[in-house]
Amino acid sequence: MSPLIRRARPSARSLLAPPMRGGSRSVIDRSAAALEPIWNVVCAIPRGSASTYGAVARAAGLPGRARLVGFALRVAPAELNLPWHRVVAAQGRIAFPRGSQHFREQVRRLRAEGVRVEKGRVAAAALELFGPP
DNA sequence: GCCCTGACCGCCA
DNA sequence: ATGGCGGCCAGGG
Numbered sequence: 001m002s003p004l005i006r007r008a009r010p011s012a013r014s015l016l017a018p019p020m021r022g023g024s025r026s027v028i029d030r031s032a033a034a035l036e037p038i039w040n041v042v043c044a045i046p047r048g049s050a051s052t053y054g055a056v057a058r059a060a061g062l063p064g065r066a067r068l069v070g071f072a073l074r075v076a077p078a079e080l081n082l083p084w085h086r087v088v089a090a091q092g093r094i095a096f097p098r099g100s101q102h103f104r105e106q107v108r109r110l111r112a113e114g115v116r117v118e119k120g121r122v123a124a125a126a127l128e129l130f131g132p133p
Numbered sequence: 134g135c136c137c138t139g140a141c142c143g144c145c146a
Numbered sequence: 147a148t149g150g151c152g153g154c155c156a157g158g159g
Contacts, residue, residue, distance in 0.1 A: 054143095064154060089141065138157090
């Protein structure tokens with residue numbers, strides 16, 4: 001088991017990695033190999049900037065798999081304290097529905113770090129794309 | 134195994 | 147700007 005996963009709080013581990021009996025394993029155990037590089041890239045997005053699902057996927061060595069990045073963020077143990085708010089959709093668009101709780105929280109956090117958010121988008125200048133495709 | 138649903142993306146009408 | 151579509155591919159029913 002990797003350090004990242006080992007750090008997860010017991011409650012989260014029981015949720016995502018219930019005791020396996022007879023072969024069935026949790027999401028995390030099964031796909032940690034693909035998820036961890038993603039989590040690491042997300043951790044590397046500097047404060048005051050943001051990146052996109054697609055760019056994170058590329059930087060994690062998984063080009064074309066932006067959806068997997070969304071999945072990785074969704075199942076990430078809260079204990080990892082990932083800066084998930086720094087990940088936005090293409091063109092700097094906030095991926096959550098306008099007005100949703102998640103949407104507001106993401107905007108709040110980004111602004112708290114000095115990122116300008118207008119009309120549900122972060123300025124292109126604030127995007128850290130890890131090098132063009 | 135099949136089908137639907139995604140914290141997605143780029144292309145095209 | 148906006149909506150549809152195919153491509154992507156995990157989970158979950």
